[in-house]
Amino acid sequence: MTRIHMAGAGGLLLDAADGPFSDTTQRRIWATSRELNTRPDVLQTIPGVNNLLVTFDAVQTDPSAMEELLRTVWTQASAEEVPSREIVVPVVYGGAFGEDLALVARFANLTEEETINAHMAGRYSVAAIGAMAGFVYLTGLDPRLAIPRRDSPRLRVEEGAVVIGGGHAGMMPCTSPSGWHILGRTDLCLFDAFRPEPGLLRLGDTVRFVRAS
Amino acid sequence: MIEILTGSSLNTIQDFGRPHAMAMGVAQGGAMDRLALSHGNLLLDNPVDAAGIEIVxxxxxxxxxxxxxxAVTGAACPATLDDLKLPRDWAITARPGQTLTLRAPEQGARAYLTFRGGLDVPPVLGARSTDLKGGFGGLEGRALQKGDRLSCLAASTLRMPAAGYGLTRPCPLPPADRTRIRVLPAAEHDVFTPESLQTFHSAAWTLTPSANRMGYRLEGQNVLKLSRPLSLFSHGILPGTVQVPPAGQPIIQMMDANTCGGYPKIATVIAPDLRLLSQTVVGTPVHFETITRDDAVQIIRREAAELIRLAAEIATLRTQLVF
Structure with a gap:
């Protein structure tokens, strides 16, 4: 059941999640996002994982009219295909760069080596971009590694940290607080505000993790 | 040319931020107290969103x-231009060689220093705001340090009285003993236990020292609990979102907050009250009051209309004072 929640007076969160992550739902989310972005009264659409945040100016736009528009566009949207590139991410696993590897291994009931292999075996897809500039939510994590986020976020996780949390994989594009668990580190530049395309990854891209040589 | 004489890791250049870059994961950013920045810019006949310095x-x-x-606006901090004491929310013209000193606020937490023309730093992703987390915007993506030199965008000379001029009704600040924050229910509001909802609305939450441009952590005697376990997919969040991590103490997302998160959301602070929170001093009790969306829209529209009225009033005032 799709629900629409208030996110303040000038925001609406469409939540289409129904059980496990759905790739079809995600493609509908992207289609809805793209359609709404053509509307002058929509300020911003932020696709999440099986959900979509829409912002508008409540001074100009009536929230209930926007809610109606969102519902209509969502109902009419169909799952769209988006072009996908494959990006290979080299990772140094464990040790000082992967302080939660042992914890995750215990959670998964695996050895550290098996945990690394499970992380590398995944074929990940960029489902959403957000949290921090250039952070990608990757779907496709081995369910055994679906460790919940930390109860209280760490105040500082280093740029390049290769992380998992809430059933997703990701990488830290900058040093920031985070509640995700750290498996390793990459030196790929994930976001540069001065590049013509600041983010390295786009929605729908495929990601593969390999051991850094 | 303006020279910074005191460094800190917290004083930054801010405008209205990057609301259009959120889909890239870039924080909305911008002045924590937009109204104070706007008032300063209006006094200087600048665009309301011209870049100034946010001082904490x-x-x-x-x-x-x-x-x-x-202009100096926002927190009530004793301000002197050389030996001349400046009233609150005041604009004046400094001569070359003069020094402006802002001392710790008597009320409020953030002061805004705005300049005729606005600060001239290169826009990045559509704004001049400093994004400390991303390390871009403002001056080299960092806080202002001693010895930094800033210049302003070209603008005609602004005629104003020699002693300066200001607002008769300065920008409201929260009283020292409590801050009242109006909120709308957010997505997981109804999943919290009835006792938790009662606690959320009736308890005094204390603003902890863990309060920065990303988020304000509050602390209460009773924690907030969900009536059933929730595992949420990550979703977009806006400044003002009141998240409740499993520890049960709320965190209010501020202007540099992450654009997505996964913790349950009990409420969203309405935009006009988020600035009041940003002017709240650590240790102050914070009270939440839930209102309806219709009420919130009325409040937001009233504030927008008030700003337009104020702009016209200031323009008239300046003419009367000078001529």
């Missing part, structure tokens, strides 16, 4: 190397 670390001192019209 005091004392703060700058020296003017050229004749510069500036």
């Amino acid at each position: 670390f005091f004392p703060f001192r700058v020296r003017f190397h050229a004749e510069t019209s500036f």
